[in-house]
Amino acid sequence: MHKTRVRVVEDALDANNTIARANRSDFDRAGVKVVNLMSAPGAGKTSLLERVLGDVGDVRAGVLEGDVQGSLDADRLAWLHVPVTQLNTDPGFGGECHLDANMVRSALPEIPLPELDLLVIENVGNLVCPAEFRVGEDARVMVSSITEGEDKPLKYPLMFRTCELVLINKIDLLPHLDFDVERFLCNLDKVNPDSRRILTSARTGEGVEQFRDWLVQLPAREEARV
Amino acid sequence: MHKTRVRVVEDALDANNTIARANRSDFDRAGVKVVNLMSAPGAGKTSLLERVLGDVGDVRAGVLEGDVQGSLDADRLAWLHVPVTQLNTDPGFGGECHLDANMVRSALPEIPLPELDLLVIENVGNLVCPAEFRVGEDARVMVSSITEGEDKPLKYPLMFRTCELVLINKIDLLPHLDFDVERFLCNLDKVNPDSRRILTSARTGEGVEQFRDWLVQLPAREEARV
Numbered sequence: 491m492h493k494t495r496v497r498v499v500e501d502a503l504d505a506n507n508t509i510a511r512a513n514r515s516d517f518d519r520a521g522v523k524v525v526n527l528m529s530a531p532g533a534g535k536t537s538l539l540e541r542v543l544g545d546v547g548d549v550r551a552g553v554l555e556g557d558v559q560g561s562l563d564a565d566r567l568a569w570l571h572v573p574v575t576q577l578n579t580d581p582g583f584g585g586e587c588h589l590d591a592n593m594v595r596s597a598l599p600e601i602p603l604p605e606l607d608l609l610v611i612e613n614v615g616n617l618v619c620p621a622e623f624r625v626g627e628d629a630r631v632m633v634s635s636i637t638e639g640e641d642k643p644l645k646y647p648l649m650f651r652t653c654e655l656v657l658i659n660k661i662d663l664l665p666h667l668d669f670d671v672e673r674f675l676c677n678l679d680k681v682n683p684d685s686r687r688i689l690t691s692a693r694t695g696e697g698v699e700q701f702r703d704w705l706v707q708l709p710a711r712e713e714a715r716v
Numbered sequence: 717m718h719k720t721r722v723r724v725v726e727d728a729l730d731a732n733n734t735i736a737r738a739n740r741s742d743f744d745r746a747g748v749k750v751v752n753l754m755s756a757p758g759a760g761k762t763s764l765l766e767r768v769l770g771d772v773g774d775v776r777a778g779v780l781e782g783d784v785q786g787s788l789d790a791d792r793l794a795w796l797h798v799p800v801t802q803l804n805t806d807p808g809f810g811g812e813c814h815l816d817a818n819m820v821r822s823a824l825p826e827i828p829l830p831e832l833d834l835l836v837i838e839n840v841g842n843l844v845c846p847a848e849f850r851v852g853e854d855a856r857v858m859v860s861s862i863t864e865g866e867d868k869p870l871k872y873p874l875m876f877r878t879c880e881l882v883l884i885n886k887i888d889l890l891p892h893l894d895f896d897v898e899r900f901l902c903n904l905d906k907v908n909p910d911s912r913r914i915l916t917s918a919r920t921g922e923g924v925e926q927f928r929d930w931l932v933q934l935p936a937r938e939e940a941r942v
Contacts, residue, residue: 530757531843531872532864558844562867585874587813587844615871616842617757618784618813637863637886638758641788645841646757648811660863666892668919693894 506623509591513598513626520603523708524611526625528649529633530642531615534659536563537692538633539610542702543570549706551608554597556589558614575600579614588619591626608705617646628708631655633690636667640674647681655686655704662691732849735817739824739852746829749934750837752851754875755859756868757841760885762789763918764859765836768928769796775932777834780823782815784840801826805840814845817852834931843872854934857881859916862893866900873907881912881930888917 517524529535543551552573555564564576577597579586586593594611601609611627613620630653634642637660643650650656656678658671671689678685686704690697743750755761769777778799781790790802803823805812812819820837827835837853839846856879860868863886869876876882882904884897897915904911912930916923 530841531868532756532861557871559873560870562871585844585848587842614844615756616813616844618811618840618842619845622811635758635863637861637889642757644786645783645788647785663863663889663892666889 506591509595510624510626513591513595516598516603517609517626517628520606522603522606522609523629524609524625524627525705525708526611526613526620526627526630527633528613528617528620528630528653529615530617530635530638533615533633533635533638534690534692535612535615535633536566538657538659538690538698538701539567539612540570541692541695541698542705543567543572543610546608546702546706549607550605551610551705552601552606554594554601554609554611556593556612556614558585558587563612573602573605587614587616588623589613589625590623594625608708610705617642617649621646621649621652629654631657633657633659634674635660636663636669636671636674640670640677643674643677643681650678650685651682653682653685655688655701656682657688657690657697657701659690659692661689661696662694732817735821736850736852739817739821742824742829743835743852743854746832748829748832748835749855750835750851750853751931751934752837752839752846752853752856753859754839754843754846754856754879755841756843756861756864759841759859759861759864760916760918761838761841761859762792764883764885764916764924764927765793765838766796767918767921767924768931769793769798769836772834772928772932775833776831777836777931778827778832780820780827780835780837782819782838782840784811784813789838799828799831813840813842814849815839815851816849820851834934836931843868843875847872847875847878855880857883859883859885860900861886862889862895862897862900866896866903869900869903869907876904876911877908879908879911881914881927882908883914883916883923883927885916885918887915887922888920 559580561576564574632653688697688700785806787802790800858879914923914926
């Protein structure tokens, strides 16, 4: 009995992945590493970026800010003097709860890729849909605030499963919460045992240096994931 | 010049609203008041329900639990000895980030409506899409945890705009955060000045009694909203 090798054109019908690959090609050509940064609303994505992007050494960083409406976060990052591009999902896309590859593509003309080494895409605050859409990123990072509880990896498994790095944030509030770090890590192990984890606090600075190191040492290029 | 009166069949093409009205008719027929309870992940919806549903006097309450996966919250509520029905958006609906009218309709056969006066529908944790879908509710309540920051009404205006009641939760953490209650209320006024607000803490019990009173005194029937 013969085994026939069939080259399957995977995801041929998936427009999002097709566009994500096009984005990825553009990022690679420009030599830009791209991080898709995700979390629930108010978990601290912007506060952590404020902490790390002010000092990333020789790395030329930029931000693409995804929000349903407004530019509050982009305005917060403006003082860092890094290029920040605002992408609103409300007027053009009907109030989408996530960024997809095509939205990111629509923003590319506004992003000075040749001037960047690192682009952080701050996704819309949401633990469900952002995880479903690759946008051409090299790596995925998510922020899980300890105020959200230990059960989140089990309730939103796709989000936690598809991230290389999980930042367990607002750790300064630990004395005031009933949050059990070990239980959270145990739940995270159930859905993504290989993920890197850093305990962080944008307020006290705990873990910020490790996050910064992780960002600037992003491996040259991982296996293509999109 | 004549003015012609045209009776417009509103939302004729909006399947969700059509189904929401059907749900509403069923709820009305059974004499059940329905609350759509929404928030970001981990804001404290289930903890507040644990606090209030244990003691709602003569009111016969039930819960419809919406989650992407699992039954963690339904399990938490089981000890209250109220009917809890679990609705997962993952297997049947492709991991939806919200409940819509049709999902709720699909769960109706499992809900003992004739035995209830009040049904609380705990939506999927998300500040965007749940607000876009009426499910046949009488009223909308959202929980905004102070750990999420003061800017949330401005970043997720539709959610805050469409709720009758906003619970500002985890107020016990106020001494440990930089959260400015007045600034939050000012932002809320910008998008929904008419909303009722209650400061709550599921941990200390602050505001729980007011929330319970609001629930059990739900007006006989508001203007049809769906």
